Amino acid sequence: MLASIEKYFGIKDANSSWSQEIRAGVTTFLTMSYILFVNPDILGAAITGIDNAFVQLMMVTAIAAGVGSLFMGIVARYPFALAPGMGLNAYFAFTVVLGDGIEWQTALAAVFISGVLFSIFAIFGARQAIVRAIPHDLKFAVTGGIGMFLAFIGMQNAGIIVDNPATLVGLGDLTAGPVLIALFGLVVTGTLMALRIRGAILVGIVAATLLAIVTKAPVYVGAEGLGSFTGFNGQFLGIFAAPVWPSDLVFALDFGKAFELGVMGVIFTFFFVDFFDSTGTLMALANKAGYMKEENGVDDMPRSRRAFAADGFATMFGALMGTSTTTAYIESASGIDEGGRTGVTAVVVGILFLLAMFLWPLATAVPGAATAPALILVGAMMLSGLNSVKWDDYTSSIPVFLTVIMMPLTYSIANGVSWGVISYVGLKVLTGRHKDVHPLLYGVAAILLARYIWLGAG
Template sequence: MSAPTPPVSALDRYFGLSRLGSTVPRELRAGLTTFLSMSYILFVNPQVLSSAIKVPNASLQLLMTTAIAAAFGSLIMGLVARYPFAQAPGMGLNAFFAYTVVQGLGVPWQTALGAVFISGVLFVLLSVVGARQAIVQAIPRSLKFAITAGIGAFLAFLGLKNAGIVVGNPATLLALGNLTLPPVWLALAGLVLTAVLMTRRITGAILWGILLVTLLGIALRLPLYAGGADGALQAFPGFGGQFLGIFGTPVWPGDLVGQLDLGGALGLGLLSVVFTFFFVDFFDATGTLTGLSQRAGFLDERGNMPRARRLFAMDGLAAMFGAFMGTSTTTAYVESASGIGEGGRTGLTAVTVGVLFLLSMFLWPLAGAIPSAATAPALILVGALMMDSVRHIDWDDLSDSVPAFLTIIAMPLTFSIANGVSLGVISFCAIKLLSGRGKQVSPILYGIGVLLLARYIWLSEG
């Protein structure tokens, strides 16, 4: 007589935990890891947008709306699309919003929010009719693997930059940072420590690495936190003063919510702004979601994603909601790879991130206790893991390998996933066509390539 099958909980059935070989503790741990890796957006996004959005107490209101938009985007990604991908206001797009559109072009910030909202509507429409999925299917396997590797290189570069290991240099563009500075050597120590934990297959290695490096920095009183005299870094001051205690009272961002100007954004003169928001986020998010799906093992043998329409629609819906709340485009975060590296495979990971962003509205001083020196090693190591996909690229076929290489190298060097995808697609179409292999390219990809080329020619300022 066979043993009875253990009962399956409603949570397991909804998210498919057993089917995907995961557990609730693993998903919760993965969600916490992802949150810690991307929680910097709570502080960086207000810094960027407050230069363009002028309202009373702008930084705090923008922090709150950032947390709300991130929570909403992550929750619908987890509950509706049931993917472990977190969402939040995107870096790069917030800078374009603030510095190019509002300050550079003189567009009112309310109108710029309207443009973000309209671009989100376009995302949803294309997703519902299946056009976005068709575009993903048209991307060749070599570029899909290259996108994954490129995101890995981008993540690693971001981690090296955040830690101060790689710095800007006017003569050589980039240079090695000062390895004697506390944030730099602490990040390097964290990199070695976390790599050892991962090599020894310690459960929760990435999360333990983040927490141990944070505790080490606090115990040694290392200057890792902003707020010192003349802008210098300072040791953790404790939960008081700058951190306002452990608990912070949430503030409703009433001066931001619902302030978007749709009428102004639909004006003929701003169609290029709408298109640029749409274009950049479309390929940034599509590249990110494709790379994360490949990394998590969701792509089938043809490189397609299950529930793709729902997945892409949630990305667009998050952008619409974020614009209504008063922030620039909300999109999928490449830092979700850190949670995937921790074993997150279901929507419960994203739901955990969403709940933590909601809690951050009350406990946001705690998020500030995690220095970039602690999260940088996680980004570097996850990036290294994602580079594994390069072995699936046919490097002997130059018509495949050259576009793949351009995709990989352009992401970190231009600091843009969208640029990497764009250069890869354009070069793939051009090389295949001119080498007599044009029939190997989907007509959809040719159309995309033409649009991308036109964008770089006529809308290069975006």
């Protein structure tokens, strides 16, 4: 039996071993387990009106990550772990629900539909055509812009950035409890990351939480709700407990309004961002694991359709459970560094996420100020791709700049993507370089421009 499993995953063919794969899975889990605290914190801002929202959201985060990683490991047999994606959860909460006023149940339906589209494109091999249509610089810009958006949200959550009637935003009170706890977590996490310590983000969250508990700093939301803070007063409910079934979130999707024009734009953005984010992530991870091969002049990997189909399935399943887009995590690279080469690594990650459902009481003691540094530093890491932008080519660098700056300033990933695509096509045409634009991108730009004209007309 064990020999058959070993052969199925190709452990020996990959020059790996069971101990190596298990160690890699544990490493990947520790590196990305911060999502168990951060995702509920972000989605909780938009998903309201249910009991124990944070705990239920933690449950669905663990379920989505666990099942998604298991599916990737068993079906695609790659050491890539999945979980609700950073950036797309912020888009879901702050742009779609809080910004556009779309009900969170409808937003979940939009996530599900985008997962269906992603799976269809993956199964029929249409991925390469779309990847070729989007220029590399804009792909880097979308990732970098989401990073800026996440960092901006993190600083807001910590109170480092606050409203200012004269300048829109300003510097918060640096002596306030949430700011001090967040700055402490930022220093700890940043130092550990610089020292290449595994699980640095998780350690930073734990350290900031412990400081908040010991000092009783006013960082926990008080009885009056947001804007009211109190010190630690027994939020910690223990360590182990039976999982809480997220009954208010499971199958809560509402497809009734999902095909209206405004929501169709949301579906497109979910699809667009997940498509290119997961494409870039999976290709980078495959290259790191030594799986990338060149076919007809295009870099690709074996079983790529399975890998992308697994990503699409995870998105659909996550939406059914009640969370935003589930996607491949670049933190999987930490497990690959530890020797993970097969799907066993992802299976271990999936099992650990499901086991984490028994640790939900720990999450009740984690304040938003402790997770804010994770948003800031994850955002910072997402800017690395901007190094590859051709900044001396203004027909590319200007759209990149507009993409990156419009996301945090308009509080909308969709606006950043739209301004980037429209300006890219426009500048190429106006400078006589229309042949640089893939025909498919003209259609995308036209749809995005039509959306703005429609919105402008009320």
